[in-house]
Amino acid sequence: MASSQFSTKQRILEAAETLFARHGFAGASLRQVTSAANVNLAAVNYHFGSKDKLIEEVFRRRLDELNKRRLLALDQLGEAPTLEDALAAFIRPALELAREGDGGGAFVRVLARAYAEHNDQLRKFLSENYGHVLKQFAKIFATLLPHLPREELYWRIDIVAGALTYAMADFGIIQRREGVTEQQHREQAAEHLIRFAAAGLRAE
Amino acid sequence: MASSQFSTKQRILEAAETLFARHGFAGASLRQVTSAANVNLAAVNYHFGSKDKLIEEVFRRRLDELNKRRLLALDQLGEAPTLEDALAAFIRPALELAREGDGGGAFVRVLARAYAEHNDQLRKFLSENYGHVLKQFAKIFATLLPHLPREELYWRIDIVAGALTYAMADFGIIQRREGVTEQQHREQAAEHLIRFAAAGLRAE
DNA sequence: CTATGCTTCAAACGATCGTTTGATACGAGA
DNA sequence: TCTCGTATCAAACGATCGTTTGAAGCATAG
Numbered sequence: 001m002a003s004s005q006f007s008t009k010q011r012i013l014e015a016a017e018t019l020f021a022r023h024g025f026a027g028a029s030l031r032q033v034t035s036a037a038n039v040n041l042a043a044v045n046y047h048f049g050s051k052d053k054l055i056e057e058v059f060r061r062r063l064d065e066l067n068k069r070r071l072l073a074l075d076q077l078g079e080a081p082t083l084e085d086a087l088a089a090f091i092r093p094a095l096e097l098a099r100e101g102d103g104g105g106a107f108v109r110v111l112a113r114a115y116a117e118h119n120d121q122l123r124k125f126l127s128e129n130y131g132h133v134l135k136q137f138a139k140i141f142a143t144l145l146p147h148l149p150r151e152e153l154y155w156r157i158d159i160v161a162g163a164l165t166y167a168m169a170d171f172g173i174i175q176r177r178e179g180v181t182e183q184q185h186r187e188q189a190a191e192h193l194i195r196f197a198a199a200g201l202r203a204e
Numbered sequence: 205m206a207s208s209q210f211s212t213k214q215r216i217l218e219a220a221e222t223l224f225a226r227h228g229f230a231g232a233s234l235r236q237v238t239s240a241a242n243v244n245l246a247a248v249n250y251h252f253g254s255k256d257k258l259i260e261e262v263f264r265r266r267l268d269e270l271n272k273r274r275l276l277a278l279d280q281l282g283e284a285p286t287l288e289d290a291l292a293a294f295i296r297p298a299l300e301l302a303r304e305g306d307g308g309g310a311f312v313r314v315l316a317r318a319y320a321e322h323n324d325q326l327r328k329f330l331s332e333n334y335g336h337v338l339k340q341f342a343k344i345f346a347t348l349l350p351h352l353p354r355e356e357l358y359w360r361i362d363i364v365a366g367a368l369t370y371a372m373a374d375f376g377i378i379q380r381r382e383g384v385t386e387q388q389h390r391e392q393a394a395e396h397l398i399r400f401a402a403a404g405l406r407a408e
Numbered sequence: 409c410t411a412t413g414c415t416t417c418a419a420a421c422g423a424t425c426g427t428t429t430g431a432t433a434c435g436a437g438a
Numbered sequence: 439t440c441t442c443g444t445a446t447c448a449a450a451c452g453a454t455c456g457t458t459t460g461a462a463g464c465a466t467a468g
Contacts, residue, residue, distance in 0.1 A: 008415080024321065026231035030456065040417055045457060047415095109320075115370070116313075116320035117228065155396040159367050166319070166366025192359040196404035203403030212445080233425065244447055249427060251445095 009047050011037040017058050021109035025055055025117065056125065059114070062097065062107040063126075067133045069093035074136055083144050083201060087160070087194045090137050094168050095190045099183045112169035134161075145201060153201075160197045167193050213251050215241040221262050225313035229259055229321070260329065263318070266301065266311040267330075271337045273297035278340055287348050287405060291364070291398045294341050298372050299394045303387045316373035338365075349405060364401045371397050 015037035019028035030051055034041045048054040073089035081089075098108045114122050134157070142153055167189045176185045219241035223232035234255055238245045252258040277293035285293075302312045318326050338361070346357055371393045380389045 024228055024230055026228055029454075031454080040415095041456095042418090042458080043416070051456065113320045116317045116373070152396070155392070156400055159371060159397060159400050162370025163363050163367040166370055167363060169320070188359070192356070193363060195407050196360055196363050199407030200400035200404040203399050234427090235424080244445095245426095246428080246448090247446070255426065 008037075008039050008043055012039060012044060012047065012054070013058055013061060016054055017062075017110060018106045020055070020058060020113070021106035024113060030054075058107075058110065059122075059125070060129070062111075063129050066093055066097055067129065069096065070133055071136065074140065077140070081140070081144070083141075083198045084194055086137070086140050086144060087197050087201075088190075090160075091164055091190055091194055091197075094164060095186055098168055098186055105182065108168045112165050115165055141201065148201075156201050156203075159200065163193060163197065212241075212243050212247055216243060216248060216251065216258070217262055217265060220258055221266075221314060222310045224259070224262060224317070225310035228317060234258075262311075262314065263326075263329065264333070266315075267333050270297055270301055271333065273300065274337055275340065278344065281344070285344075285348070287345075287402045288398055290341070290344050290348060291401050291405075292394075294364075295368055295394055295398055295401075298368060299390055302372055302390055309386065312372040316369050319369055345405065352405075360405050360407075363404065367397060367401065 012033065016028070016033045019033055019036060022028070023032075030044050031041060033054075034044060037043075044051065044054055048057055070090060070093045073093055074086075077085055077089060094108060098105045114126065138153065138157055141157060142148070142150070145153065148156075168186065176182065180188075216237065220232070220237045223236055223240060226232070227236075234248050235245060237258075238247060241247075248255065248258055252261055274294060274297045277297055278290075281289055281293060298312060302309045318330065342357065342361055345361060346352070346354070349357065352360075372390065380386065384392075
């Protein structure tokens with residue numbers, strides 16, 4: 001049971017992640033997924049129950065990891081971190097996830113798609129797994145920006161999250177130059193984003 | 205020919221816009237669209253040729269309008285506009301489009317979806333219709349921020365565009381309060397976004 | 409060896425997809 | 439009034455969708 005189940009499930013998850021990123025949840029069929037994963041068509045329903053459950057699982061796997069790393073980075077901030085440090089704790093784990101070889105880069109696009117889907121069920125799932133992390137960051141941003149009204153802060157965090165989503169998914173107009181790897185490109189995006197966001201949060 | 209063709213085409217376009225915004229391009233079927241528009245199924249292929257052409261037309265209609273308004277707002281800036289004014293010329297037309305009764309609100313979500321789709325054909329179409337407008341704005345931002353290196357400026361404009369896309373499509377975590385209309389919510393989002401973006405552009 | 413419990417497989421299910429067809433309705437111009 | 443081009447219609451096309459089925463494979467425990 002162990003090795004073959006593991007391998008099949010994992011290969012489905014990775015193929016699904018790539019194809020969902022490329023064609024969307026409705027646009028990528030289970031036949032494409034199972035064919036790319038070199039497994040039988042019925043394996044998806046056997047291992048995951050349905051296409052929707054597969055989508056959820058693609059999410060859960062990476063999102064748990066992302067949240068874990070963000071909270072870890074948050075913990076590792078010193079006593080008196082700068083705003084840039086706190087932002088980096090929020091932004092860099094997404095960057096790291098995106099540059100790992102096993103398809104994390106595809107996942108950040110899947111994540112951006114999920115926002116675009118505006119699906120209530122998916123939103124609920126995201127806020128359940130995402131909400132407490134965001135609250136943690138809101139707390140440290142609040143202590144770093146004591147003069148900022150709470151509601152104003154929430155708006156600005158929301159803007160940062162949006163810009164991050166967009167930037168990490170590489171949706172922008174800026175094209176990678178020749179000779180710049182995707183990693184380097186994302187690294188640059190993160191640097192610019194942190195600087196920009198820090199100034200935006202400090203505004204007024 | 206005149207009135208009935210106009211009515212059918214228009215009703216298809218509007219129903220398509222709403223349903224594409226809600227379910228995505230692949231997720232919304234022509235049967236859903238024609239049913240919502242109260243027209244015959246075959247009308248889409250008759251008037252537009254194919255589903256893909258319909259998608260393109262949904263885009264072109266609004267994007268032409270958005271670009272026109274942005275360029276107009278840009279023209280109407282005085283001799284020495286502030287950075288906030290220039291940003292408003294970029295951001296407010298999207299807001300206005302979003303709050304018109306005839307489905308503009310749906311379109312900004314369609315637009316955000318298009319970014320998420322990452323479809324090369326669609327990207328090319330967008331950059332063709334979008335590129336020169338963005339260049340115009342880049343120029344005025346450059347004169348308003350003369351100390352900023354050109355590449356740095358492009359990065360920051362990209363971030364602004366991302367945050368705008370995200371905010372206008374109402375993807376964020378911030379939920380509308382009871383008694384706040386969608387218009388007011390978007391208005392608030394625009395205000396926060398302009399303030400945030402101005403500070404971000406001025407960073408360092 | 410046999411039996412058991414996962415896992416994989418080819419095949420088919422009904423539903424729905426985008427598209428096409430040919431008939432029909434209808435208004436404007438000769 | 440007849441005609442012709444446009445528009446709409448019900449119906450069907452083949453393809454593909456997500457899902458289900460039942461048999462076959464296969465390792466491990468008795």
